Amino acid sequence: xxxxxxxxxxxxxxxxxxxxxxxxxxxxxxxxxxxxxxxxxxxxxxxxxxxxxxxxxxxxxxxxxxxxxxxxxxxxxxxxxxxxxxxxxxxxxxxxxxxxxxxxxxxxxxxxxxxxxxxxxxxxxxxxxxxxxxxxxxxxxxxxxxxxxxxxxxxxxxxxxxxxxxxxxxxxxxxxxxxxxxxxxxxxxxxxxxxxxxxxxxxxxxxxxxxxxxxxxxxxxxxxxxxxxxxxxxxxxxxxxxxxxxxxxxxxxxxxxxxxxxxxxxxxxxxxxxxxxxxxxxxxxxxxxxxxxxxxxxxxxxxxxxxxxxxxxxxxxxxxxxxxxxxxxxxxxxxxxxxxxxxxxxxxxxxx
Amino acid sequence: xxxxxxxxxxxxxxxxxxxxxxxxxxxxxxxxxxxxxxxxxxxxxxxxxxxxxxxxxxxxxxxxxxxxxxxxxxxxxxxxxxxxxxxxxxxxxxxxxxxxxxxxxxxxxxxxxxxxxxxxxxxxxxxxxxxxxxxxxxxxxxxxxxxxxxxxxxxxxxxxxxxxxxxxxxxxxxxxxxxxxxxxxxxxxxxxxxxxxxxxxxxxxxxxxxxxxxxxxxxxxxxxxxxxxxxxxxxxxxxxxxxxxxxxxxxxxxxxxxxxxxxxxxxxxxxxxxxxxxxxxxxxxxxxxxxxxxxxxxxxxxxxxxxxxxxxxxxxxxxxxxxxxxxxxxxxxxxxxxxxxxxxxxxxxxxx
DNA sequence: CCTTACAGCTACAACGTTTTCGTGTTGATA
DNA sequence: TATCAACACGAAAACGTTGTAGCTGTAAGG
Numbered sequence: 001x002x003x004x005x006x007x008x009x010x011x012x013x014x015x016x017x018x019x020x021x022x023x024x025x026x027x028x029x030x031x032x033x034x035x036x037x038x039x040x041x042x043x044x045x046x047x048x049x050x051x052x053x054x055x056x057x058x059x060x061x062x063x064x065x066x067x068x069x070x071x072x073x074x075x076x077x078x079x080x081x082x083x084x085x086x087x088x089x090x091x092x093x094x095x096x097x098x099x100x101x102x103x104x105x106x107x108x109x110x111x112x113x114x115x116x117x118x119x120x121x122x123x124x125x126x127x128x129x130x131x132x133x134x135x136x137x138x139x140x141x142x143x144x145x146x147x148x149x150x151x152x153x154x155x156x157x158x159x160x161x162x163x164x165x166x167x168x169x170x171x172x173x174x175x176x177x178x179x180x181x182x183x184x185x186x187x188x189x190x191x192x193x194x195x196x197x198x199x200x201x202x203x204x205x206x207x208x209x210x211x212x213x214x215x216x217x218x219x220x221x222x223x224x225x226x227x228x229x230x231x232x233x234x235x236x237x238x239x240x241x242x243x244x245x246x247x248x249x250x251x252x253x254x255x256x257x258x259x260x261x262x263x264x265x266x267x268x269x270x271x272x273x274x275x276x277x278x279x280x281x282x283x284x285x286x287x288x289x290x291x292x293x294x295x296x297x298x299x300x301x302x303x304x305x306x307x308x309x310x311x312x313x314x315x316x317x318x319x320x321x322x323x324x325x326x327x328x329x330x331x332x333x334x335x336x337x338x339x340x341x342x343x344x345x346x347x348x349x350x351x352x
Numbered sequence: 353x354x355x356x357x358x359x360x361x362x363x364x365x366x367x368x369x370x371x372x373x374x375x376x377x378x379x380x381x382x383x384x385x386x387x388x389x390x391x392x393x394x395x396x397x398x399x400x401x402x403x404x405x406x407x408x409x410x411x412x413x414x415x416x417x418x419x420x421x422x423x424x425x426x427x428x429x430x431x432x433x434x435x436x437x438x439x440x441x442x443x444x445x446x447x448x449x450x451x452x453x454x455x456x457x458x459x460x461x462x463x464x465x466x467x468x469x470x471x472x473x474x475x476x477x478x479x480x481x482x483x484x485x486x487x488x489x490x491x492x493x494x495x496x497x498x499x500x501x502x503x504x505x506x507x508x509x510x511x512x513x514x515x516x517x518x519x520x521x522x523x524x525x526x527x528x529x530x531x532x533x534x535x536x537x538x539x540x541x542x543x544x545x546x547x548x549x550x551x552x553x554x555x556x557x558x559x560x561x562x563x564x565x566x567x568x569x570x571x572x573x574x575x576x577x578x579x580x581x582x583x584x585x586x587x588x589x590x591x592x593x594x595x596x597x598x599x600x601x602x603x604x605x606x607x608x609x610x611x612x613x614x615x616x617x618x619x620x621x622x623x624x625x626x627x628x629x630x631x632x633x634x635x636x637x638x639x640x641x642x643x644x645x646x647x648x649x650x651x652x653x654x655x656x657x658x659x660x661x662x663x664x665x666x667x668x669x670x671x672x673x674x675x676x677x678x679x680x681x682x683x684x685x686x687x688x689x690x691x692x693x694x695x696x697x698x699x700x701x702x703x704x
Numbered sequence: 705c706c707t708t709a710c711a712g713c714t715a716c717a718a719c720g721t722t723t724t725c726g727t728g729t730t731g732a733t734a
Numbered sequence: 735t736a737t738c739a740a741c742a743c744g745a746a747a748a749c750g751t752t753g754t755a756g757c758t759g760t761a762a763g764g
Contacts, residue, residue, distance in 0.1 A: 001498050004468075006750060017714045022752060032712055047493075051469040053414065054750035056405045057719050064448070064470075072437075073430045075641075081424050085451050089462075094470065096416070096448040099437050113446065116356075117403040117720090118416075141399075146353050235644075263645050270647075289427075292587075293615050295622075295647035358720055369744045374722060384742055406720035409749045469750090 005046045014042060056117075065316060066119035068098040068110050070127050070154075075259075075288030076305050077125070080152065083309020084123060091317050093120075104129040108138045121148040121316045126156060128227075132195040150316045152308050154197055162315040163332040164308050168198050171301055171337040172205025173212070175283045176255050178299075178339060180213050182281055182346040184253025188221040190242065190261040199224070202257045202285060221249050225261065235264065242268045252280055259284040259291045262298055266344070282344040297342035308335050357398045366394060408469075417668060418471035420450040420462050422479050422506075427611075427640030428657050429477070432504065435661020436475060443669050445472075456481040460490045473500040473668045478508060480579075484547040502668045504660050506549055514667040515684040516660050520550050523653055523689040524557025525564070527635045528607050530651075530691060532565050534633055534699035536605025540573040542594065542613040551576070554609045554637060573601050577613065587616065594620045604632055611636040611643045614650055618696070634696040649694035660687050 011018045016035065024031045024039035025048075031039075042048075056062040065088050069077045085095050096119060098110035107127045114122070122142065130136070131154065139159050143149055152164040179187050189206045192199030203222060210217050223245045227234060242265050256262035262284030266276055274280045276296055284291055287302035311333050322328055363370045368387065376383045376391035377400075383391075394400075408414045417440050421429045437447050448471060450462035459479045466474070474494065482488070483506065491511050495501055504516040531539050541558045544551030555574060562569050575597045579586060594617050608614035614636030618628055626632045628648055636643055636652040643650035663685050674680060 001496055004497055007752095008750075018750090019715075019752080020713060022750095023713090026752085030712065035712080049464070049468045051409075051750050053405060053408045053469040054719090055752085057403075057409050057721095057749090058751050060719070062405065072424075072433050073427065073641075075425065078425045078430055081449070082451065085424075085449070089451075089465075094448055094450075094465065096446055097433070097437070098446075099434065099441075110441075112401070113441075116401045117405040118446065144353055145356055260645075267645070267647075289425075290641055290645055293612075293619075293642055294645065295619075359722095360720075370720090371722080371745075372743060374720095375743090378722085382742065387742080402722095403720050406749090407722085409719090409751095410721050410723095412749070 002046075004051070005043075005048050006051065007048075010039065010042055010046070010048060014038060061320075062118060062120050063092055064094045064096055064119045065313065066096050066098060066111075066114040066122045068100060068107060068114075068122060068124040070100050070102045070125060072097065072099055075290070076153075076286045076303065079288075079305030080125075080309040080312070083306035083311075084313045085309075086306070087310045087313035088317065091313075093313075093317060100127040100130075102127045102129055104133050104135065111138050111142055115142055115145065115147055119147075120320050121150070123150045123152065123312045123316055125152050126154045128154075128192075128196055131156075131197065132193070134195075148316060148319045150312045152312045153303075156197075160330055162312075162319065162330050164312045164315065165332065165334055166303050166308075166337050167334050168201035169205040169208065172202040172255065172257075172285070173209040174205075174337075175285070175301055175339060176206050176209035176253075177213070178345060179253035179255065179281055179283060180209065180215070182253070182277075184251075184281055186221070186249075186251045187215070187253035187255065188223065188245070188249055188251040190223045190225065190245070190254065190256040190265055192257060193224050193226050199257055202255075206255055218249075221251060238264050239268055246272055254280060254282045256282065256284045258286050259288050259294075259298065259300060262300070262344075263290050263294050266294065266298070277344050277346050281346060283339070287340055291340075291342070294344075296344055299342045299345040300340050302338045302340050304335055304337070311335060354398075356403070357395075357400050358403065362391065362394055362398070362400060366390060413672075414470060414472050415444055416446045416448055416471045417665065418448050418450060418463075418466040418474045420452060420459060420466075420474060420476040422452050422454045422477060424449065424451055427642070428505075428638045428655065431640075431657030432477075432661040432664070435658035435663075436665045437661070438658070439662045439665035440669070443665075445665075445669060452479040452482075454479045454481055456485050456487065463490050463494055467494055467497065467499055471499075472672050473502070475502045475504065475664045475668055477504050478506045480506075480544075480548055483508075483549065484545075486547075500668060500671045502664045504664045505655075508549075512682055514664075514671065514682050516664045516667065517684065517686055518655050518660075518689050519686050520553035521557040521560065524554040524607065524609075524637070525561040526557075526689075527637070527653055527691060528558050528561035528605075529565075530697060530699065531605035531607065531633055531635060532561065532567070534605070534629075534697050536603075536633055538573070538601075538603045539567075539605035539607065540575065540597070540601055540603040542575045542577065542597070542606065542608040542617060544609060545576050545578050551609055554607075558607055570601075573603060590616050591620055598624055606632060606634045608634065608636045610638050611640050611646075611650065611652060614652070614696075615642050615646050618646065618650070629696050629698050633698060635691070639692055643692075643694070646696075648696055651694045651697040652692050654690045654692050656687055656689070663687060 007018045007021045011021045021039050024036045025043055067084055088095050100107035107130055136156055136159055150162045155163045155165055191203045194200040207217055254265055256265055262282050266282055269280050284298050284300040287300045291298035291300040359370045359373045363373045373391050376388045419436055440447050452459035459482055488508055488511055502514045507515045507517055543555045546552045559569055606617055608617055614634055618634055621632050636650050639652045639654035643652040
């Protein structure tokens with residue numbers, strides 16, 4: 001086992017000073033050609049690499065981004081991480097991942113654990129519990145300490161920072177319009193409770209579309225699922241709620257704010273003898289593996305998670321590397337969405 | 353914006369020495385009660401937290417684990433990460449994620465990027481390209497430098513380190529046996545090329561089961577998909593291969609080495625007019641979202657990714673925190689598997 | 705022969721901690 | 735009164751870097 005050599009051991013071995021070694025390796029003109037050659041050869045031979053931690057301490061920069069998300073077993077979030085990783089790695093940054101599991105407490109702990117010098121900035125999508133508690137002190141304190149935050153998808157209006165979102169209202173309206181255009185007369189929505197910003201906004205878009213088409217909004221057709229935590233664990237609970245929803249509502253079009261709701265609704269609908277898309281047309285939000293491989297393949301809205309990740313990382317790194325960061329106004333980037341036509345809707349859009 | 357205070361500023365503010373502050377905060381009995389109280393109060397007020405980087409440099413420990421996986425947009429890997437995170441966080445460790453995208457080069461870069469002091473040890477599942485190139489110098493060099501590695505799922509026999517796997521051979525045999533017990537006469541397998549260890553082993557299990565039941569092995573029934581890279585991008589390619597496979601083979605039972613292959617095969621089968629499980633029974637490997645929400649829900653083998661993650665993290669952290677780490681022999685933990693009975697097989701196992 | 709210039713190198717401080725080893729004061733004891 | 739332990743604190747080194755300032759020797763210029 002050969003330990004990583006430090007400047008010191010190279011210096012001792014070559015009988016020069018530490019500074020000389022450091023400078024030689026950085027090709028400083030203060031050092032003679034001959035010495036440089038010797039040092040470089042030695043460094044290569046022993047595979048010298050500067051110690052990152054020491055550099056971080058000296059430069060007060062870790063070149064590491066902290067990403068905190070509700071759960072990682074979730075296609076949308078992983079595509080976002082992919083995007084973040086892609087851009088960050090390109091710029092020489094590492095990515096450290098923290099999971100909140102939708103828990104406020106874990107989110108706070110994660111933030112504090114990383115805010116002590118481990119990272120240069122955060123990219124975060126807020127936990128549902130945090131949203132429902134409306135307690136954002138950990139976020140504002142972090143920003144106060146000079147650590148920039150970028151929020152994506154689930155954002156908080158009251159916190160001033162860079163944000164990357166999709167236009168949930170417009171996009172949802174577009175989806176519902178598609179159902180209307182496809183001949184649906186009775187359109188329902190399966191959403192989340194209002195404290196989840198994206199759920200609220202998507203419901204708003206749903207209402208807007210109905211209004212625009214002079215269709216009366218029926219409250220009972222708006223189902224707001226209350227899953228504070230990991231939704232994958234309470235499939236039965238979800239199914240039950242959707243089942244009673246179908247009992248109480250006769251809909252021929254359904255807009256779901258995520259693919260799990262959509263898929264589950266399709267499953268329940270099938271159990272009730274409905275065929276898709278003939279009896280019921282469905283559109284989901286967020287394109288993931290489920291949508292693509294569902295039966296029938298689900299028409300969904302693609303949020304372009306990869307791009308959202310890239311944009312988030314770009315925003316953060318730009319701010320980190322911009323010397324006059326404080327003056328720079330906060331930006332909110334709205335990533336475009338697309339409807340991906342598959343087989344749960346009748347009207348197929350000709351344009352890709 | 354109030355900057356994080358350091359020991360130095362606290363010391364200056366309170367007119368004591370840095371050492372006194374440090375000791376007071378760690379409740380050393382060298383310091384008088386009165387002083388301790390003052391220091392602690394001040395530290396609390398200004399929300400002092402020791403700088404992680406400085407600690408890392410001093411202790412030569414970062415309390416951070418590097419996890420390198422082929423892709424993150426993959427249910428199995430994310431469950432593993434969840435498991436790693438869970439155990440690691442519990443022990444006060446952070447997790448830094450690197451993606452190889454199945455590329456040898458990116459794997460090497462990631463490893464080197466993190467091996468310079470950023471992390472204490474690695475947990476890795478090797479890229480397909482690395483497996484096919486059979487070039488493992490980056491791994492052995494890392495171990496040589498005293499940085500421990502734990503491999504999971506896709507492991508390399510030639511490299512000596514801790515490993516976490518499932519018994520692919522036995523598990524696969526069990527799955528195939530289930531098909532046989534369910535009345536299948538002509539059983540096929542969709543696997544990967546042999547350089548992917550898990551593909552090879554699962555194929556072996558398939559053969560073993562047939563042998564044990566005195567069923568002749570027909571080479572044409574063994575389909576080895578050659579997807580060196582991200583398989584989600586070449587669904588069409590996959591479908592084509594499976595389509596021709598079905599043209600050439602009439603099977604009533606199918607074992608797929610991952611859920612994507614299984615789902616895709618079901619899709620193709622459906623197109624060919626087969627009904628599942630009546631005409632064709634299917635079992636997949638690796639339980640993910642796809643299996644659970646497929647139509648019909650797919651009978652699969654659960655690899656217990658979360659547990660694999662936990663075991664990997666445990667193995668790594670144990671080694672890191674064990675002072676006489678060098679002597680400790682390398683372990684290979686075999687995580688148990690379960691067949692999850694769903695609706696693509698006929699014979700349902702009574703025991704959960 | 706004395707400056708001056710420059711090349712080529714070294715010393716030192718700093719980043720924020722912890723820890724070891726002082727050091728001075730106090731009060732008790734011989 | 736001299737000695738000593740206990741107490742409360744401070745100085746300094748160390749982790750691995752880098753950058754600035756300083757040092758040394760040689761050669762050129764006056």
